[in-house]
Amino acid sequence: MDNVKTVNTVNIKINGKEYSVDKNATILEACKVASIDVPTLCYMKDINAIGSCRICLVEVKGARSLVAACVQPVNEGMEIMTNTLAVQKARKTNLELILSDHKKDCLDCIRNQNCELQKMCKDFAVEDEHYFKGERSEFPVEHSTIFLVRDNNKCIKCRRCVAACQRIQDIGVIGANDRGFDTHIGCAFELNLADVPCISCGQCIVACPTGALYEKDDTQKIWEAIENPKKHTVICTAPSIRATLGECFGMEPGSFVQGKMVAALKRMGFDGVFDMDMTADLTIMEEANELIERIQHGGKLPMITSCSPGWIKYCEHYFPEYIENLSTCKSPQQMFGAIYKSYFAQKKGIDPKDIVVVSVIPCTAKKFEITREGESVNGISDVDIAITTRELGRMITRAGINFHALPDEEFDSPIGLGSGAGLIFGTTGGVMEAALRTAAETILGKPLEEVDYKDVRGIAGIKQASYKLGDLEIKVAVASGTANAKKLLNSLKKGELDVQFIEIMGCPGGCINGGGQPVQPMNVRNFTDLKTARSNALYTEDAKLTVRKSHENPVIKEVYENYLEKPGSEKAHHLLHTHYKKRGMYAR
Numbered sequence: 001m002d003n004v005k006t007v008n009t010v011n012i013k014i015n016g017k018e019y020s021v022d023k024n025a026t027i028l029e030a031c032k033v034a035s036i037d038v039p040t041l042c043y044m045k046d047i048n049a050i051g052s053c054r055i056c057l058v059e060v061k062g063a064r065s066l067v068a069a070c071v072q073p074v075n076e077g078m079e080i081m082t083n084t085l086a087v088q089k090a091r092k093t094n095l096e097l098i099l100s101d102h103k104k105d106c107l108d109c110i111r112n113q114n115c116e117l118q119k120m121c122k123d124f125a126v127e128d129e130h131y132f133k134g135e136r137s138e139f140p141v142e143h144s145t146i147f148l149v150r151d152n153n154k155c156i157k158c159r160r161c162v163a164a165c166q167r168i169q170d171i172g173v174i175g176a177n178d179r180g181f182d183t184h185i186g187c188a189f190e191l192n193l194a195d196v197p198c199i200s201c202g203q204c205i206v207a208c209p210t211g212a213l214y215e216k217d218d219t220q221k222i223w224e225a226i227e228n229p230k231k232h233t234v235i236c237t238a239p240s241i242r243a244t245l246g247e248c249f250g251m252e253p254g255s256f257v258q259g260k261m262v263a264a265l266k267r268m269g270f271d272g273v274f275d276m277d278m279t280a281d282l283t284i285m286e287e288a289n290e291l292i293e294r295i296q297h298g299g300k301l302p303m304i305t306s307c308s309p310g311w312i313k314y315c316e317h318y319f320p321e322y323i324e325n326l327s328t329c330k331s332p333q334q335m336f337g338a339i340y341k342s343y344f345a346q347k348k349g350i351d352p353k354d355i356v357v358v359s360v361i362p363c364t365a366k367k368f369e370i371t372r373e374g375e376s377v378n379g380i381s382d383v384d385i386a387i388t389t390r391e392l393g394r395m396i397t398r399a400g401i402n403f404h405a406l407p408d409e410e411f412d413s414p415i416g417l418g419s420g421a422g423l424i425f426g427t428t429g430g431v432m433e434a435a436l437r438t439a440a441e442t443i444l445g446k447p448l449e450e451v452d453y454k455d456v457r458g459i460a461g462i463k464q465a466s467y468k469l470g471d472l473e474i475k476v477a478v479a480s481g482t483a484n485a486k487k488l489l490n491s492l493k494k495g496e497l498d499v500q501f502i503e504i505m506g507c508p509g510g511c512i513n514g515g516g517q518p519v520q521p522m523n524v525r526n527f528t529d530l531k532t533a534r535s536n537a538l539y540t541e542d543a544k545l546t547v548r549k550s551h552e553n554p555v556i557k558e559v560y561e562n563y564l565e566k567p568g569s570e571k572a573h574h575l576l577h578t579h580y581k582k583r584g585m586y587a588r
Contacts, residue, residue, distance in 0.1 A: 008022060008023055009021060010023045010074055010075060010077075010078075011076060011077065012030060012074050012075075012076075012077070012078040012079070013078070013080065014030065014031060014034045014036065014080045014081075015034075015036070015080070015082055017034070019034055023074070024073070025074050026049070026071060026073055026074070027058055027060075027067070027070075027072045027073075027080055028043065028056060030074050030080070031069065031080070032527055036082055038069045038070075038082055039055050039091065039120055039123070040055055040056045040069075040523065041053035041098075041116060041117065041120070041156060041522075042055075042158040042159060042160060043056065043070040043522065043526065044160055044163055044164075044525075044526065045525075045527070047167050047168060048158075048159060048162075048167070049070050049071050050071070050159065051070055051071040052157075052159065053098070053156070053158055054068060054090070054094045055094055055095065055120065056068055056070045057069070057087055057091060058082045058087055059080070059081040059082075059084050059086060059087055060078060060079065060080055060081075061078075061081075066086065066090055069082075088124065092124045095117075095120060095121055096126055096130065096131050096132075097131055098117065098156050099117075099121065099126065099131070100132050101137055102117070102153075102156060103151070103154050109154070109211040110211050111210060111211040111214070111519070114519060115210050115211065116209035116521050117210050118210075119521075135181075137181070137182070137184065138153065139151075139152035139153055141153070142192060142193060143216070144192035144193050144194035144195070145192075145193050145194045145198070145200070146367055146371060147202065147215060147216055147364040147365065147367040147368050148193065148200070148202065148204075148213065148215060148216060148364060149213070149214055149215075149216055150193065150213055151211065151212050151213075151214075152184050152185060152186070152212060153212075154211045154212040155184065155185055155210070156209065156210055156212070157183055157184070157185065159185070160209065161174060161205075161213060162176065162185060164203040164204050164206075165203065165204055168203055168207075168481060168483060169201060169481060169482045169483055170482060170483035170486050171197075171198070171199060173187055173193070173198045174186065174187055174193075174204065175187075175188070185212075197318070197583070197585055199311075199313040199314045199317065199482065200309070200310055200313060200364055200367070200515075201310040201363075201365055201482070201506050201507055201514075201515050202215065202310075202364030202365065202388075202514065202516055203507060203508075204515075205364065205515050205519070206515055207522075208519075209521075215364050215367070215388050215390065215391065215515075215516060216367065217391055217394075218385050218386070218387050218391065219387060219391050219395050219398075221385050222235075222358055222387070222395070223395075225356040225358070225385070226268070226270065227269075230354060231354055232350050232355045233270055233271050233356040233358065234272035234273070234340065234355070234356070235270045235272070235274070235357075235358040235359070236274040236275065236279075236336045236357070236358075236359055236415070237265075237274075237275065237276055237360040238276045238332070238333065238359065238360060238361045238362055238425075239277055239280060239332075239422060239425045239426035239430075239511065239538065240426030240427070240511040240512045240517075240534070240538070241261065241389050241392070241426075242256055242258035242261055242537075243255075243256055243257075243512060243537035244362065244512065244517050245257050245261050245393060245518075246260075246403075247518035248389065248393030248394075248396075248397075249393070249396075249404060252533075253528065253530050254533030254534050254536055254537045256541055257403075258408075258541075259406075259407070260403055260404075260407075260408060262408075262410060263406040263407055263408065264399075264401050264403060264406055266409060267401055267406075268396070268399050268401075270358075272412050272415075273412050274340075274411055274415040274416060275411040275416050275417070276332050276333065276336055276359065276422075277418020277425070278336075278416075278418045278422065278553065279332040279333075279335040279336040279422075280307075280332040280421070280422030280423075280425040281418055281419050281422040281434075281550035281551075281553045281555075282332070282335050282339065282550075282559070283330070283332045283335055283425075283576075284421055284431075284435050284437075284438050284550035284551075285438065285550055285556060286329045286567050286568065286572060286576055286577070287305065288439040288442060288550075288567070289568045290303065290327055290329065290568065291303050291327075291439055291501055292439060292443065293568065294500075295472070295474075295500055300324045301500050302325060302499045302500050302501055302502050303325060303326075303500070303501055304326050304501075304503075304504055305326075305327055305432075305435075305502065305503045305504060306326050306327040306329050306330075306331065307331040307425070307431060308331070308363075308365075308505045308506045309331065309363065309365040309366055309372075309506070310363065310365035310482070311482065311504045311506040312369075312580060313365065313368065313583075314482045314485065314506060315504075315580070316580055316582060317583045317585060318486070318585075319489050320582035320583065320584060322489060322492075323580045325502075326580055328573075328577040328578060328579065329577060329578075330382070330576055331366075333361060333370075333382075333383055333386065334369065334370075334375050334382045334383060335575075335576050336357065336359065336382075337357040337359075337382030337383040337384075338575045338576060339559065339575065340357060341355050341357065341380060342377060342575055343562075343564075344414075344415070352378075352380050356384045356385070357382070357384050358383075358387065359386045359387070360387055361386050361387070361514075362511040362514030362515075362517050363506070363507070363514040363516050364514075364515045364516050365506060365515070366386040367386050369386070370384070370385075370386050372578075373579075373581075374578035374580075375578060377574070377575055388515075388516025389514075389516055389517050389518055390516060390517070390519065391516075414555050417547070417553060417554065418553065419545065419548055419549055419550050419553045420541070420542035420543070420545040420548035421433070421434035421437050421438070421548060421549055421550045422550060423538055423542050424538050424539060424542050425511070426510065426511045426512050426535075427509065427510045427511065427538055428458075428459060428478060428480035428503075428508075428535075429453075429458070429478045429510070430538070431503045431505075432453070432476055432478050432501070432503040433452075433453040433457070434550060435501070435503075436453050436456075436474075436476070437451050437453070437548070438549055438550050439469075440469050441549065441551065443470060443472060444469055448549075451548050451549065453465070453467070456476065457539070459508075459529075459531045459532055461479065461483075461484035461508065462477065462478070462479050462484050462488055463479075464477045464478075464499070465477075474500055475499040476501045476502070477501075477503075478502070478504075479503070479504050479505070480504070480505040480510050481505075481506070481507060481508035485504045485506075488502070488504070508531070509531035512530075512531060512534035512535050512538070513531050513534070564576075
């Protein structure tokens with residue numbers, strides 16, 4: 001790189017080579033420009049720059065000691081050495097100290113071969129047990145929630161989970177308790193996670209570098225259901241899964257693997273492999289109808305989407321005054337179970353009690369959602385088992401399926417057809433755009449010339465737009481991540497926001513960045529735009545489809561004509577709508 005100084009840059013040397021870098025950069029960021037990956041464990045870009053793990057130590061000429069690259073700013077003429085023997089020894093020693101209080105059962109750890117600590121120890125050839133014979137902390141493994149396991153015996157106190165909870169989601173139900181050797185991550189007053197207002201989003205899991213936090217694995221229940229000849233076991237996959245599952249098998253973020261995903265599922269023994277995009281379309285039919293009804297007949301506005309269970313639980317805990325604003329529509333996951341165990345069970349002549357519905361979802365909060373009140377019909381749960389993208393990846397591996405070698409195959413009929421509107425549910429703004437495509441044509445009474453609502457696209461935390469539909473102007477807002485939801489709702493409370501329709505997703509970027517998605521190492525997450533790559537995969541496929549509006553999906557038309565009658569009908573309300581409750585600042 002040329003050594004050229006501008007107003008906004010400084011000239012530095014890294015390992016003897018000259019570089020011109022942003023004057024506001026840290027040493028870590030400057031090294032990235034030089035294609036040098038300085039290892040980190042605690043660092044999360046813009047979120048958790050605390051220099052506590054001391055793994056990113058480097059030498060700086062003239063400094064009295066090694067410095068933490070993640071927090072040390074560059075300055076003109078700085079000379080940095082990243083790979084001296086002193087640096088290598090310090091990093092290795094710090095890794096040994098971390099390991100001295102770490103449960104080292106790597107072989108049966110859920111993060112085996114996808115653990116940042118494990119990889120780093122291999123890179124630095126950590127073998128010496130010099131520090132391993134002293135006292136070690138011991139904690140009971142916490143299983144209090146239905147979606148997450150916390151094993152503080154594997155926690156390295158990097159505080160990335162704390163930063164995710166406090167700074168990304170602005171919830172803060174976990175933090176560092178005690179001091180010194182006794183420091184550990186927990187809830188206030190040592191309460192269980194089930195006893196605090198956690199929203200089950202799982203962002204702490206994808207932030208964790210080790211196996212200290214992970215989703216409760218429900219895959220054994222699925223294998224048992226598949227083996228049971230008395231059970232009719234079907235599986236449906238959420239829109240975003242096809243844009244992220246490939247990462248479980250080493251593919252680039254944003255790889256679209258729908259065909260291979262379907263092929264893998266068909267080789268695992270399910271009685272049906274279906275597409276949740278279809279019931280995303282069903283959700284839009286009900287939601288768009290509900291929005292129009294509220295606008296035209298003086299209903300509670302703004303209406304707020306209800307397909308993200310993390311957001312719903314957040315609203316119940318932190319903004320219960322807006323519960324009446326929530327759409328009463330069930331999520332696509334729940335609508336799939338409800339319609340499959342009613343209409344399609346009737347068509348197939350199967351007793352709903354014998355059906356096991358499995359969903360593959362990007363979200364740990366979905367494990368909570370299937371247990372909620374109002375998510376069953378006639379005493380039968382809509383969905384029986386919800387698993388994350390990560391769990392599906394492990395199932396495919398355990399089944400001995402070579403994912404890369406699979407051909408592309410199609411979902412089973414009749415629930416194998418979803419529209420482009422259903423597909424883009426997987427990203428922030430996608431539900432809004434899908435609803436607008438249908439609501440606009442319903443209001444205008446004619447086909448849209450342009451179906452792309454680009455103002456609500458992109459991964460910005462908060463977006464606003466206004467659309468003129470005949471004589472009606474619809475003002476909308478979109479937020480993803482509960483920290484952004486808080487900002488938006490506070491603006492609404494102050495009268496600063498004038499909209500009729502709001503989409504809120506519990507996780508930043510929407511489902512493509514859900515707490516159940518593949519865990520990427522933080523050096524990838526820090527310097528790769530995962531959300532955009534995954535999101536673009538969905539928009540690219542949407543643009544290719546012939547059917548891009550929910551109301552044009554022929555399966556949806558059939559369901560209404562033969563069973564539900566029309567959106568918002570009494571039968572539709574019985575099957576496809578739900579209710580919520582005010583929880584306040586309490587757990588339950």
